Amino acid sequence: MADITLISGSTLGGAEYVAEHLAEKLEEAGFSTATLHGPRLEDLPLSGIWLTISSTHGAGDIPDNLVPLYKALRELHPDLSLVRFGAIGIGSREYDTFCGAIEKVEAELKRAGAKQLGETLRINVLEHEIPEDPAEAWLGSWINLLK
Numbered sequence: 001m002a003d004i005t006l007i008s009g010s011t012l013g014g015a016e017y018v019a020e021h022l023a024e025k026l027e028e029a030g031f032s033t034a035t036l037h038g039p040r041l042e043d044l045p046l047s048g049i050w051l052t053i054s055s056t057h058g059a060g061d062i063p064d065n066l067v068p069l070y071k072a073l074r075e076l077h078p079d080l081s082l083v084r085f086g087a088i089g090i091g092s093r094e095y096d097t098f099c100g101a102i103e104k105v106e107a108e109l110k111r112a113g114a115k116q117l118g119e120t121l122r123i124n125v126l127e128h129e130i131p132e133d134p135a136e137a138w139l140g141s142w143i144n145l146l147k
């Protein structure tokens with residue numbers, strides 16, 4: 001099992017690029033990683049560290065590729081008490097439902113017993129044309145919580 005499993009939810013690919021960039025940075029810092037774009041629950045280790053990165057679509061909606069995992073969390077009630085997770089949302093302040101998707105995912109992970117490490121980062125794409133930049137800055141302090 002990799003030290004850190006990165007999970008992305010994306011419609012247009014932006015959150016996937018962020019996940020891949022952070023995986024590269026984590027590897028440089030000495031962690032092994034597995035990056036899964038829109039994984040199913042059965043693809044995920046039910047222990048260890050997850051880093052979940054999701055953009056938002058519709059009106060606060062979860063990207064289509066993350067819906068199966070979200071539904072499985074809601075309907076199958078897995079025990080995630082051995083999981084610790086970090087969360088990054090990507091969205092636009094134009095919408096009242098800014099970063100709504102990561103809030104929903106985060107709530108389900110917590111309901112399943114997973115413990116959050118650090119604060120959720122919410123990236124406003126109107127402010128950050130390159131979301132990798134604030135994500136990388138956030139990762140620097142998140143890594144310290146893993147030690």
Ligand SMILES: Cc1cc2nc3c(=O)[nH]c(=O)nc-3n(C[C@H](O)[C@H](O)[C@H](O)COP(=O)(O)O)c2cc1C
Pocket residue numbers: 009010011012013014015016055056057058059060061063090091092093095097098099100125
């Ligand atoms: C049709 C549409 C609906 C969107 N709805 C929201 C929203 O409700 N909340 C939000 O924070 N961002 C919203 N966004 C902004 C996207 O989350 C943002 O553009 C993000 O960078 C897309 O990431 P992706 O490339 O991973 O799909 C929306 C964008 C589009 C095109």
